[in-house]
Amino acid sequence: MQKNQLTSPYWKWVPASFALAGVILFIFVTFGPPASSSGFVAALKGAIEPLAPAYVEVKQHYAMSGGPGSWVFAFVLGMAIGGFIAGRTFPVQVRDIPEIWEKRFGSSRTKRYVATFASGFIILFASRLAGGCTLGLFISGSTQLAVSGLYFGVLIFAFAMLTARIVYGDIGKEEK
Amino acid sequence: MSIQIWLGLISGIAFGFVIQRIGASNANKMARAHLMIEGDIPRFMLLAVALSAIGLVGLQASGVGRMLIIPTSLVATGISGILFGIGWGLCGYCPGTTWAAAGEGRMDAVFALLGGLAGTAVFAQVHEILIPLLYAPTNAGQITLADWFGSKPAAAALLVVVFAVCIWGIGKLWARSGHDVTS
Numbered sequence: 635m636q637k638n639q640l641t642s643p644y645w646k647w648v649p650a651s652f653a654l655a656g657v658i659l660f661i662f663v664t665f666g667p668p669a670s671s672s673g674f675v676a677a678l679k680g681a682i683e684p685l686a687p688a689y690v691e692v693k694q695h696y697a698m699s700g701g702p703g704s705w706v707f708a709f710v711l712g713m714a715i716g717g718f719i720a721g722r723t724f725p726v727q728v729r730d731i732p733e734i735w736e737k738r739f740g741s742s743r744t745k746r747y748v749a750t751f752a753s754g755f756i757i758l759f760a761s762r763l764a765g766g767c768t769l770g771l772f773i774s775g776s777t778q779l780a781v782s783g784l785y786f787g788v789l790i791f792a793f794a795m796l797t798a799r800i801v802y803g804d805i806g807k808e809e810k
Numbered sequence: 811m812s813i814q815i816w817l818g819l820i821s822g823i824a825f826g827f828v829i830q831r832i833g834a835s836n837a838n839k840m841a842r843a844h845l846m847i848e849g850d851i852p853r854f855m856l857l858a859v860a861l862s863a864i865g866l867v868g869l870q871a872s873g874v875g876r877m878l879i880i881p882t883s884l885v886a887t888g889i890s891g892i893l894f895g896i897g898w899g900l901c902g903y904c905p906g907t908t909w910a911a912a913g914e915g916r917m918d919a920v921f922a923l924l925g926g927l928a929g930t931a932v933f934a935q936v937h938e939i940l941i942p943l944l945y946a947p948t949n950a951g952q953i954t955l956a957d958w959f960g961s962k963p964a965a966a967a968l969l970v971v972v973f974a975v976c977i978w979g980i981g982k983l984w985a986r987s988g989h990d991v992t993s
Binding site for chain 2: 636643644646647648650651652653654655657658659660661662663664665666667668670671673674677678682689693694695696698703704705706707708709710711712713714715716717718719720721724726728729730731732733734735743746747748749750751752753754755756757758759760761762763764765766767768769770771772773774775776777778779780781782783784785787788790791792793794795796797798799800801802806809
């Protein structure tokens with residue numbers, strides 16, 4: 635763990651915001667509102683379609699989605715590639731278990747993986763019900779001044795902050 | 811490959827790179843953001859949205875860019891926001907950062923991704939039951955702030971002011987917002 639305050643390898647938030655806004659506007663011009671939770675649907679559609687074409691055809695959620703040949707799937711795949719490139723050119727070692735989680739729950743991989751699997755399940759289930767996620771609903775929606783995005787944004791921040799307090803308890807206080 | 815796939819791929823690589831560089835694909839930093847310790851990620855998100863909103867008003871004025879407003883359903887969007895927040899607070903990943911973090915080689919994110927695929931599959935199975943039950947009855951349609959405040963520029967200006975106040979508030983209330991933190 636590095637603690638040197640002068641040489642943080644992370645970008646500063648203001649220039650990083652300009653960079654992200656540039657990417658978002660590029661996407662609005664070349665495609666439309668960016669989204670990532672729909673990339674999960676596209677990936678799944680691609681996996682299920684060859685096995686059960688009739689099922690994919692009758693289920694509305696797959697019928698309304700693109701498959702692996704769609705922009706959204708290329709986008710989420712690109713995100714993984716972008717994460718890979720960024721991670722390989724970054725001085726901080728990646729961890730399978732976050733430091734704060736390890737302090738609170740110990741170094742059991744099983745415990746952490748079960749928790750992230752369950753969270754991933756809840757998050758995507760919720761995203762598909764709302765029609766979007768942090769990116770597809772909050773960021774894309776708010777950029778277009780959509781009430782849905784702002785409403786969703788307030789709730790996700792509020793409940794994530796509340797949940798983190800419950801999950802990490804006193805560890806959170808010590809960290810300050 | 812079609813041009814759309816190349817555009818999606820390039821956009822995704824750029825997006826994934828930037829969110830890794832601010833630390834959003836690092837669940838430790840995300841947890842510290844939620845615990846009001848580090849303010850960089852939430853301020854980054856809010857400023858990026860405010861800048862994009864200003865940019866989009868400009869693009870729209872010149873007839874460029876495709877919009878798609880997701881409808882607001884008081885109940886469905888509300889329940890989803892609450893569930894999503896609980897999941898996000900518990901693991902520190904959201905759908906987009908999961909892909910970037912998995913690409914970085916974080917094994918816990920790979921499990922979040924698998925869980926996400928399972929959650930998507932289950933939702934797709936019950937879509938026909940839940941959408942008429944939870945979404946449709948309180949669906950207020952594709953409403954935007956522009957519908958409430960008359961014009962797009964006025965609504966965008968209001969959003970920018972509100973987000974600026976939030977960014978300022980995070981700078982005041984989050985413990986280490988004024989410093990660089992690496993871990």
